[in-house]
Amino acid sequence: MANKKNDPNHLGFGRLMAWKSSDIAMAGLNVIVLGYLSIYCSDTLGIAPAVVGTVLMVSKIIDAFTDIFAGWLVDNTHTKLGKGRPYELAIVGVMLCSLGLFSGSPAWSNTIKVVWIFCMYTLVFSIFTTLRGAANTPYTIRHFSNNPILIRKVASYGGIITMAGSMIVSILFPIVMSKLATSAGGWRTTVAIFVLPLLLISLLRFFFCKEDPSVDGGDEQFQPVRLNEIFSMFRRNKYVWLYAIIMLCYNISTSLAVTTYYFKYIIGNTAMMSVTSIFSIVLLPLMLVFPWIMKKIGGMSKMVGVFACIGIVGYIIVFFSGANLTGVLLGGVLGGLAGLPLAYYGVLFIMNCCTYNEMIGLPRMDGSAGILAGFMGKCGGAMGSFITGILLSIGGYIAAEGTVEQPASALMMIRIDYSLVPAVLMIVIAACSFAFMKLEKQIPAWEAAQKAKAEAAPAENA
Template structure:
């Protein structure tokens, strides 16, 4: 009888699984599109690369406050819609501001452009995305309940997210090539993406309820004091945060957009690479089986090791599409565990909090990790801006100097390798908690 109940507890209906992934697909599309922001600013708006990188990094200063506030807010929310579910409405704000970001008028002064981009970028990531990401962990726990079910949702759902986002990642470079450096072309293109993806992003809120919420009287009210205690005593939160931030930093550099435009000579070919990422889906299919033998952080380390090989291949690939596909696929594997295994790892952290006589605080810890990830993404934008400027890159030139070409190659290869090594070090530092969790089971 108990076995049958357990089987029912970890069962995930396909319809519910599909509905759950709609908002991540929508937000993932934003992440893909934002990857073109630096190129849009330098090549379409005529802004210096170093200035763009500095603006995006400066925006991340707000995330420290907003992330922790969002975690506290959601941990203390209790409405008839649930604890985290109401905050799904933030996806509308994300898309409105994303459209406005890419609708920046060319005629504005550099100062006006800088202020506008700073405000829109801050609203997207420091406010609306912060609320969505902070709500993710408490929502999935209250929507699915069982740890095995959550692992299935994270792994199998990741396949659906990849397929959904692939539509954007494949089509967007083609549309960018058509839009060229036309501001009106970018504005119209963004409207075509923003409206349907915003509507898709709302589906989860309407179809997935928080029907497995713990009893209200069993949940401790989270105070600022308890938040500070967790951030001080639970060092593993920061290890997870740094490990997750490294792929975000590489994504924030968005070196692929420059690589395919300058080194390959055709940004439209980036779509061909994106189509091949379908092969990565087979890796995600084995995640649930691997989770029975390895911890979530061990999978993070495995992904980083594979990523190192992929990025090294990128350096020697040049414009060889076969090598670029292989490098892209191997490098892409490095980001999978940190994207889709974060919820199971967060459960480990919550249990560790309880062992320290602290509240579980899933949302607060998720917010802390998101904060570190956003800093990583901002650093990525800053790094590519500074390094491209130092290498004499000029978006208005038809042919870039050799120094800029070499720098773009390094940004697409050996510089990401450094951050893959940092991920491996975080995995090693997480081992004591993995041993504790294994012993507890």
């Protein structure tokens, strides 16, 4: 036991749980907001799906400014608490404003409803989530002392914990929703039942996970990052663009917010969404061997590409399954498998982008390297709702409180949105991931050369 504690690569369960507490809370919250906001707006507040999608899309324009500012702000933060840790408290704003999203009233005018949703959604994603996301990579690197072995362990084993927490919410929320969310007040109560405990869980990381100040080499090593260096990275680092496109497509696929529509109108029972989440539990043991799979496949980016190809097959199965729950469950598991590496290995993509910055003579920019991916990811989150709103409107979807008989064209659009749209997105993810492999192959040789150069320097000076 003593040897384990002295092992720099040892990851204790308590430390892992404290670190992942924030991610568990965010994953659970995303299940609620990304999965149910659209249908809440259309079927409870009576806002047309196209309007909902447009409002969420427009709110993301603000990210063009907030993501750049947040990354620059984090890279230039130097406090006693650390570089990334102070911004972890932004999760409080995320939780409270998410509750505000589901606190509208059908009695309000249409204008007030739209403005309310726009403001709350912007605060959740463009402000508070942006700050937390920009700080996540620097916080991770500094808490785990820039140890790639530990960070990979956290991504793999912690991913299981995060996914398990997400599944619990995915299983329980539809059940509670079907019982309570029959009115605007019922929706508010339902969301509060989940958000308030998630808020308490989310604060564990901030209070128990400190940063290692030695990673920055002390106060004398701190170098502020200039805005022109960030824009230079956009021009010269093609890999930040590849990862940004990957995150754009991934976030579109996870935020289409069409699952509830599919189970309400195609399957005919929203409570069966819980069965889908339960069925996905089979993916959890697979994550235990992710490091081994990554090694066998030949790297992180290749693994993401291969899994994306598996997802394409899964979504095609879903489309041809229609109302057949067995086929939907099987295809859904394969589709969900595609996103697992991306959901939990994103920090490794960003670390590689930081290394490439050094390779081309730029600062590492741990906070700023994820700016573009963060911006594109959030745009993807809004585009998902926008695409769903447009497709449903084209299909002639009828927005009204309760359940109404939808035309066949609307039902077909729901099926396309739930299966074929994600399949196309997975094709793009696979292509970008395979292109990212070039950098992943170059890094070991470059790092070895840098190490040899550093070791030779003292001898030359002597």
